[in-house]
Amino acid sequence: MIGDTDELLKAHLLRADGQEDLCLAIYKPSSGKTRFTALICELVLPQPGERHVHGVVTFTGKYVLRAAQLAAKQGGGVAILHSHPLGRGWQMMSEPDRDAEASYAALVREYTNLPLVGLTLAGGSLTWSARAWTARGRGSEQHQDAISVRVVGKQFNVHWNNRLRPIPSPSPTLSRTTSCWGTTKQADIARLKVLVIGAGTLGHDVLVRLAATGLECLGVMDFDSLELENLDRLHTATVLDVLMFLSKLELADRECDRAATSSNFQLSLHEASICETASIQHALDYDLIFCCVDDHPWPRSILNTLAYTDLIPVIDGGVHVDAFEDGSGLRNATWRSHVLRPGRPCMACNGQLDLGSVHADKAGLYDDADYIAGLPKTERPTGQNVSLIASGAVGGLLAQFVSLLAAPAGLGEPGPVRFSYGTHWLEHRQDQSRAHCPVETATLRGDRRVVLSAPDARARSRMQARLQAQSRYRVRIARLVDRVVRWSSAWLQRFMMRPTMGQGQRNRHVTATVETSDREATPNERKVPTAPL
Amino acid sequence: MSADPADSFLRGLAACGCPASVHGELIVFDVTPILGRYAGQAVATGVLTKELAAWSGVPPHWVHFPDQIQVAPTNSRPSPLAGWTMHSRNLPGWGDAEVPEQAWLAHVRSMLS
Numbered sequence: 001m002i003g004d005t006d007e008l009l010k011a012h013l014l015r016a017d018g019q020e021d022l023c024l025a026i027y028k029p030s031s032g033k034t035r036f037t038a039l040i041c042e043l044v045l046p047q048p049g050e051r052h053v054h055g056v057v058t059f060t061g062k063y064v065l066r067a068a069q070l071a072a073k074q075g076g077g078v079a080i081l082h083s084h085p086l087g088r089g090w091q092m093m094s095e096p097d098r099d100a101e102a103s104y105a106a107l108v109r110e111y112t113n114l115p116l117v118g119l120t121l122a123g124g125s126l127t128w129s130a131r132a133w134t135a136r137g138r139g140s141e142q143h144q145d146a147i148s149v150r151v152v153g154k155q156f157n158v159h160w161n162n163r164l165r166p167i168p169s170p171s172p173t174l175s176r177t178t179s180c181w182g183t184t185k186q187a188d189i190a191r192l193k194v195l196v197i198g199a200g201t202l203g204h205d206v207l208v209r210l211a212a213t214g215l216e217c218l219g220v221m222d223f224d225s226l227e228l229e230n231l232d233r234l235h236t237a238t239v240l241d242v243l244m245f246l247s248k249l250e251l252a253d254r255e256c257d258r259a260a261t262s263s264n265f266q267l268s269l270h271e272a273s274i275c276e277t278a279s280i281q282h283a284l285d286y287d288l289i290f291c292c293v294d295d296h297p298w299p300r301s302i303l304n305t306l307a308y309t310d311l312i313p314v315i316d317g318g319v320h321v322d323a324f325e326d327g328s329g330l331r332n333a334t335w336r337s338h339v340l341r342p343g344r345p346c347m348a349c350n351g352q353l354d355l356g357s358v359h360a361d362k363a364g365l366y367d368d369a370d371y372i373a374g375l376p377k378t379e380r381p382t383g384q385n386v387s388l389i390a391s392g393a394v395g396g397l398l399a400q401f402v403s404l405l406a407a408p409a410g411l412g413e414p415g416p417v418r419f420s421y422g423t424h425w426l427e428h429r430q431d432q433s434r435a436h437c438p439v440e441t442a443t444l445r446g447d448r449r450v451v452l453s454a455p456d457a458r459a460r461s462r463m464q465a466r467l468q469a470q471s472r473y474r475v476r477i478a479r480l481v482d483r484v485v486r487w488s489s490a491w492l493q494r495f496m497m498r499p500t501m502g503q504g505q506r507n508r509h510v511t512a513t514v515e516t517s518d519r520e521a522t523p524n525e526r527k528v529p530t531a532p533l
Numbered sequence: 534m535s536a537d538p539a540d541s542f543l544r545g546l547a548a549c550g551c552p553a554s555v556h557g558e559l560i561v562f563d564v565t566p567i568l569g570r571y572a573g574q575a576v577a578t579g580v581l582t583k584e585l586a587a588w589s590g591v592p593p594h595w596v597h598f599p600d601q602i603q604v605a606p607t608n609s610r611p612s613p614l615a616g617w618t619m620h621s622r623n624l625p626g627w628g629d630a631e632v633p634e635q636a637w638l639a640h641v642r643s644m645l646s
Binding site for chain 2: 051301305348349356357363375434435437438451
């Protein structure tokens with residue numbers, strides 16, 4: 001839910017007289033590949049006579065029916081939210097709570113074709129817990145606990161179900177990090193599922209830093225190959241990597257493996273373009289996304305949309321280099337970073353995305369030499385980047401992450417910032433959302449989002465070319481030797497660690513290629529949660 | 534958004550007084566520029582239906598005119614509609630209009646001015 005909704009709910013549910021209270025809400029479903037999320041979008045507050053507070057809180061069937069009818073009209077589901085004023089942490093349901101929710105689950109499902117979702121607010125710790133109700137057959141209902149409840153505001157607060165996502169065990173490698181913001185915050189950050197889209201100059205460094213910070217569950221999505229011209233910015237890549245036709249994904253895998261400090265580290269590799277429908281489904285399984293794609297409008301427009309339609313904060317940033325046309329020097333360079341979320345201007349509103357050029361990018365025009373030659377000079381893509389400048393942008397992205405998650409001084413993320421190398425000025429941008437922004441008006445649309453997804457011919461062509469290059473005899477030998485060296489190194493580390501640090505074998509889970517599909521999901525497809533919320 | 538984006542575009546154009554029709558891959562309608570060599574004349578124009586897949590969030594890129602219509606030269610290619618040409622035009626700042634169809638009509642008229 002959005003931070004404002006969280007505040008409204010707290011104001012309603014945490015009563016001055018200390019009694020429980022209740023309200024209903026409409027949610028929109030957001031269905032990823034494996035995860036179902038209920039986006040709380042509209043409160044349906046009780047009218048007189050619809051709920052009765054008498055130590056505990058009871059409510060009428062008429063109230064549920066009213067909410068169900070409203071939800072059905074909007075294509076949404078119904079959520080029942082109530083409070084445990086003295087509760088702390090993840091709340092289990094009492095017998096009356098269970099009976100109340102179970103008794104209305106079937107009715108709600110009949111009206112909305114979506115499961116009833118229940119949420120409880122623990123007044124003592126101001127944290128949420130949640131579950132969804134599905135039919136067990138023979139008229140009985142069962143509930144499935146959620147893994148987390150996420151509140152997206154200036155701070156990104158995630159309330160974890162410690163039973164389903166246990167607190168990571170402490171590690172001596174993280175003692176400095178933990179001393180910075182405390183064990184509780186470290187445990188919250190470490191359990192986030194973070195996806196980095198683009199494993200190039202910015203994305204690679206972000207990934208390695210996140211792995212080193214103890215995050216357990218990272219994902220990386222890219223389709224590109226390493227090239228010689230990348231070596232001035234991808235500082236962990238070598239000429240040998242280029243000659244072995246390593247993908248940027250494989251480089252990220254290797255370096256994250258070296259950097260990861262969590263004993264339960266998992267890195268999912270998505271060899272695909274975010275522009276494809278299947279990739280978007282995978283992205284919806286993550287809690288937070290870093291947009292580290294280069295200056296291509298099409299993928300940026302998709303991530304820009306998901307930040308609002310599906311309430312997944314997207315941290316975006318980049319570098320702009322303004323070199324003199326005669327090659328005599330640098331006029332200026334800037335880096336920018338910002339968090340995309342409801343309450344902040346989208347990429348189009350803050351000037352970082354030109355929606356008018358998305359179709360041109362999708363059609364491959366920005367890789368078409370004839371087309372580029374026909375553009376005015378001021379509109380031609382430049383693609384300049386420098387490692388020394390990019391490192392500032394990486395710092396900017398990670399600073400947004402720290403502010404959003406750890407919230408020093410409780411202030412949260414700072415909004416869009418831009419640093420100018422010419423004047424050494426760090427500017428807090430005053431960009432505003434435009435009144436009729438088509439992206440932000442689609443906030444909380446969930447599965448009814450409209451995104452321009454399609455098979456990405458450029459990505460598929462690059463992947464195909466790399467596969468062909470990797471199949472050459474010499475390349476296959478080199479890659480095999482490289483794998484043996486890596487395995488030996490990993491074995492040696494485990495051998496040395498065993499008697500000293502007491503850490504078990506790190507679990508590595510690698511998801512290989514995303515199955516890309518030309519089949520586009522229809523708006524009417526919905527997912528009933530068979531997988532964790 | 535439950536309506537098909539292309540249908541939404543058609544309805545929006547009709548509300549702006551520009552009824553449109555479908556010709557193969559194109560949605561075709563008339564615009565009447567206020568300035569320029571075509572001022573006061575109804576000029577046929579079109580957009581590819583597939584470029585309306587994410588309307589109104591993402592506007593089309595190519596603007597289609599009959600071959601005889603002359604616009605400032607940039608990247609141009611033959612349109613799927615015989616006897617027509619499609620012209621490349623960026624549309625910076627898209628997303629500011631209360632009625633996006635009106636913004637598109639203004640964009641097309643500006644090309645003819």
